[in-house]
Amino acid sequence: MRFEKFVQPENLKTALDILKKDSNSVILGGTTFLRLSDNRYSTGIDLSNLKLDFIKENDHQIEIGAYTSLRTIETDPVINKYFGNLLPKSLENLIGIQFRNNATIGGAIFSRLGFSEIITALLVLDCELEFEENGKIAFNKFISNWNIKRDILTKIIIKKKKGKSSYKMLRNSSADFTILSVAVSNFDSIKIAVGTRPSIAKLSQKAAQLKISDNSKIDEAAKLIAKEFNFGDDLRAKSDYRKKIAPVIVRRALQEVLK
Amino acid sequence: MILKLNINNKFYNTNIESDESLLVVLRHLGFKSVKKGCDTGTCGVCSVLIDGKPRLSCQFLAARAQGHKITTVEGLGKKADAIIDAIVNEGADQCGYCGPSLVLTTYAMKKELKDPTVNKIKHYLAGNLCRCSGYEGQLRGIKKYMGVK
Numbered sequence: 177m178r179f180e181k182f183v184q185p186e187n188l189k190t191a192l193d194i195l196k197k198d199s200n201s202v203i204l205g206g207t208t209f210l211r212l213s214d215n216r217y218s219t220g221i222d223l224s225n226l227k228l229d230f231i232k233e234n235d236h237q238i239e240i241g242a243y244t245s246l247r248t249i250e251t252d253p254v255i256n257k258y259f260g261n262l263l264p265k266s267l268e269n270l271i272g273i274q275f276r277n278n279a280t281i282g283g284a285i286f287s288r289l290g291f292s293e294i295i296t297a298l299l300v301l302d303c304e305l306e307f308e309e310n311g312k313i314a315f316n317k318f319i320s321n322w323n324i325k326r327d328i329l330t331k332i333i334i335k336k337k338k339g340k341s342s343y344k345m346l347r348n349s350s351a352d353f354t355i356l357s358v359a360v361s362n363f364d365s366i367k368i369a370v371g372t373r374p375s376i377a378k379l380s381q382k383a384a385q386l387k388i389s390d391n392s393k394i395d396e397a398a399k400l401i402a403k404e405f406n407f408g409d410d411l412r413a414k415s416d417y418r419k420k421i422a423p424v425i426v427r428r429a430l431q432e433v434l435k
Numbered sequence: 436m437i438l439k440l441n442i443n444n445k446f447y448n449t450n451i452e453s454d455e456s457l458l459v460v461l462r463h464l465g466f467k468s469v470k471k472g473c474d475t476g477t478c479g480v481c482s483v484l485i486d487g488k489p490r491l492s493c494q495f496l497a498a499r500a501q502g503h504k505i506t507t508v509e510g511l512g513k514k515a516d517a518i519i520d521a522i523v524n525e526g527a528d529q530c531g532y533c534g535p536s537l538v539l540t541t542y543a544m545k546k547e548l549k550d551p552t553v554n555k556i557k558h559y560l561a562g563n564l565c566r567c568s569g570y571e572g573q574l575r576g577i578k579k580y581m582g583v584k
Contacts, residue, residue, distance in 0.1 A: 182436065182453035182498045210456055210494045211475050220454065224499055247488075272562010274482045274489045274540065351561050 177213040179220035188308045191221050192328055203328055205283020206245070208275065228282070228330060231255065240332040242282025246294065247273055249281060258336060259301060262359060265343040266297035271351050282329045288319060288376055291353040295319060296371030297343055299379050300361035302335035316379055337363035342432035344425045345372075348412060355413040356421055360429040368401050368426060373418060374410040388434060398427035438501050442466065443510025451497050457483070458492040460500075461507065468508045468535040472564075479563040482536035483507050489540045491562075508535035511542060518542060521580035527572030533565045541577055551581045 179202065185191040195201055201219035228243035233254045240249065249255055250267040270276055270293065284294050285305065303315035308328040315332075318324060341361040345354040357371040365384045371377030380401050388397055402422035407415040440447045442464065451460055458481045461469045472480035474493050481493040484506035508515055518538045522528050537560070544551075544559045556577060565573065578584070 177454065179454045182496070204496070206494075207496050207499075208476050208494050210454075210496065220496075222496070222499060268558065269561075271477060272479055273559055274479055274491045274562045275476055275494075277485075277488045277490045278476075278494055 177207070177210050177215050177217075179217040181219045182222060183219055184222045184225055188223075188226060188328060188330065191223055191226070192308050194219060194221055195326055195328065199326075203286075205243075205286065206279040208279050208283070223328070236336055238334045238336065240281055240334070242285075242329045242331055243280050244282075245277050246270065246279045246281060246284065247276035249294075250276060259334075259361070260341040262297050262301070262341040262343050262361070263294065266293040266345075266357070266359070269293075269345075269347065269350055281332060285315075285318075285332065286329050288322070290375045290377075291372050292377070293343075293345065293354060293357050293371065296357040296369045296377040297359045298332070298334075299369035299371075299377055300341060300359045300367040302337060302363070304333045305329055306331045306333060319376060320378075337361075339363035340433045342429040344429040344432075346421055346425060353412065356418055356425055358422075358425045358429045360426070360433045362433045366430075366433070368429070370402075370405050370422060370426070373405055373407045374412070375406075375408060378405065380404055388430070391431070391434075394427055394430050394434065395423075398423045398430055401426050436498060438497065440464075440497075440500055440505060441503070442505045443507060444504075453498055455497045456493050457495040457497045457500050457505070460497040461492060461505075466507045466509060470532055470535065472532070472566075477564070478533075479540070480533050480536045482539055482563070484539055484543055487543065487546070489543045506539070508538050511538070514542065518577075518580055521576040522573060523576075525572040525576035525579075527569050527576050529565075529567035529569045533563060533567075537563050537565075537573065541580065545581060548581070551583050553578065553583060556581060556583065 198219055200217050202217045204220045204222045228241040230241040231252050232239045246267050250264045255263050284292050304312050305318050306312050310327050339362045343359050345357040347354045354372045359369045361367045366386050368380040368383040369377050386397050407418035409415050437450050470480040472478035476491050476494045482489050483492045485503050515538050518541050
């Protein structure tokens with residue numbers, strides 16, 4: 177990743193102006209792609225002085241600033257108190273602590289990467305994103321909409337809900353990217369997300385209609401959900417393999433939530 | 436662009452490219468304990484402490500480092516001795532390439548983990564790859580240093 181100019185705007189409005197005026201500028205997140213990407217930009221816009229690194233809580237919701245590091249989220253007592261450790265579990269195996277201290281939640285979301293585990297986990301929560309220009313957008317809507325490109329994500333808002341959740345995945349080695357990731361929650365209704373297919377995580381449309389009266393039905397439900405998704409190949413696994421393991425991982429996550 | 440960096444409690448003025456990594460700048464300034472390994476954010480040998488937290492300097496923009504406190508293993512001085520002794524006493528310092536980052540990360544871990552266990556140590560050090568694969572010896576030494584049986 178190369179850029180000719182590095183700027184640190186004094187406020188979000190100025191940052192958005194630069195982003196809008198210069199179509200070859202980029203908002204810098206955790207810059208974890210600094211040496212991995214060949215993209216060239218005219219201007220790198222750094223927001224690290226704009227106090228977007230925070231986790232706040234009120235009676236109804238938790239707000240996470242876009243510049244909050246993944247490691248901060250993983251270890252924060254407020255986040256750990258809610259959602260059955262869903263978010264920390266989706267982060268704890270990502271490369272190493274030094275990487276997660278650099279990577280930001282805003283960068284992880286805005287890039288909409290297929291291997292992002294936190295996207296799988298956030299999909300099953302009641303979650304909204306706040307942008308400088310577009311205002312609030314439902315997380316699920318943003319993930320499936322690639323039209324929002326020239327805006328600044330400022331915070332992630334997660335509604336506090338009572339209920340259970342589970343995060344399961346399969347990976348070849350402890351710090352590698354996953355072969356498949358699954359998140360399940362049961363707050364108002366059952367939500368199931370499947371990620372690293374290897375394309376970006378998606379929510380199941382059938383999950384909300386699931387009626388699981390006893391344990392014997394879980395296996396059947398998991399197979400039904402897994403069938404709903406398309407799977408592809410990458411260097412970690414073939415689509416056939418993903419198809420085989422998807423119902424197993426969905427079943428394990430469902431069992432944890434429904435037990 | 437010209438930067439003023441606080442490295443090991445000393446200030447350095449340096450001229451950098453706007454997209455240069457902290458790793459490159461530190462090595463240019465003579466901090467050769469900061470190693471260049473994969474250079475893509477995977478191996479951990481370029482780790483330094485930024486405001487006390489271990490971070491990969493290969494993916495940290497030098498331009499962002501101004502105003503922060505950077506610590507390399509040279510900056511730990513005597514504080515590193517107990518960690519180095521623990522690793523060396525187990526014969527775990529093999530080629531030495533991953534040593535400085537391992538010492539820095541262990542130093543940060545000791546400060547951060549209130550109730551260390553073997554699993555917590557392994558988890559904390561998962562991002563420190565050793566090309567000699569000397570993990571068992573390293574773990575034995577670091578367990579002793581952390582007071583974990």
